[in-house]
Amino acid sequence: MHNYPCVMSEPLQPREVRDVEELRALAHPMRQRILRRLRQAGPATSTTLARDLGENSGIMSYHLRLLAGHDFVREVTGRGQGRERWWEVSPQPVWIPREGLSIEAQAEVSGLHPPGLAEDLEGFARFRAARQAMGEWGRGTWAVQRARLTLTREEASRLIADQQELISRYQREAADAPAGARTVVFGFLAYPDPAPTQGPKRSSRRN
Numbered sequence: 001m002h003n004y005p006c007v008m009s010e011p012l013q014p015r016e017v018r019d020v021e022e023l024r025a026l027a028h029p030m031r032q033r034i035l036r037r038l039r040q041a042g043p044a045t046s047t048t049l050a051r052d053l054g055e056n057s058g059i060m061s062y063h064l065r066l067l068a069g070h071d072f073v074r075e076v077t078g079r080g081q082g083r084e085r086w087w088e089v090s091p092q093p094v095w096i097p098r099e100g101l102s103i104e105a106q107a108e109v110s111g112l113h114p115p116g117l118a119e120d121l122e123g124f125a126r127f128r129a130a131r132q133a134m135g136e137w138g139r140g141t142w143a144v145q146r147a148r149l150t151l152t153r154e155e156a157s158r159l160i161a162d163q164q165e166l167i168s169r170y171q172r173e174a175a176d177a178p179a180g181a182r183t184v185v186f187g188f189l190a191y192p193d194p195a196p197t198q199g200p201k202r203s204s205r206r207n
Helices: 020-027 029-041 046-053 057-069 103-109 117-133 153-170
Strands: 073-075 086-089
Touching: 020 029, 020 057, 020 103, 029 046, 029 057, 029 073, 029 086, 046 057, 057 073
Parallel strands: none
Antiparallel strands: 073 086
């Protein structure tokens, strides 16, 4: 018998982003770094982010206000004193379609790189070094999988959409997590191989 994690009864549906200004807000390298930092380490102030990312707090406040204006981050209510403001990533997942975008939107999407791949690999290396001391969390709670699938464009799009839907089922506020829960990093990368698909080889043997 397997014990599966509790899931939300009403998962957040991905928010489709195709507006040029929204995509421009996401594509900026520093704002990508801010979002990665907030996802990995949780809420932070502009001062904390400036210290962690090597920028001044004024510039950091500007980027946070821009992200908040497009609802990619939000202020943590009830936290902070005086003019201090804490920020967190908005809980609704973002979905960027690859079809039907304007030329300007396509240009902005080209500046979006898969977030955190290097950081995820470094984090995985740290996990492997520490897993013996992590008790039950160090056993059976990680996976490395790689597959090459031969798909139609429709099947590939469906696979990506299914993956997004599955992730959204498990997303919830950290404050709503039961006792004993901890952050689990999940990465997903899918892309078409630029090399032409090789069909089945035909035998040159003649009877």
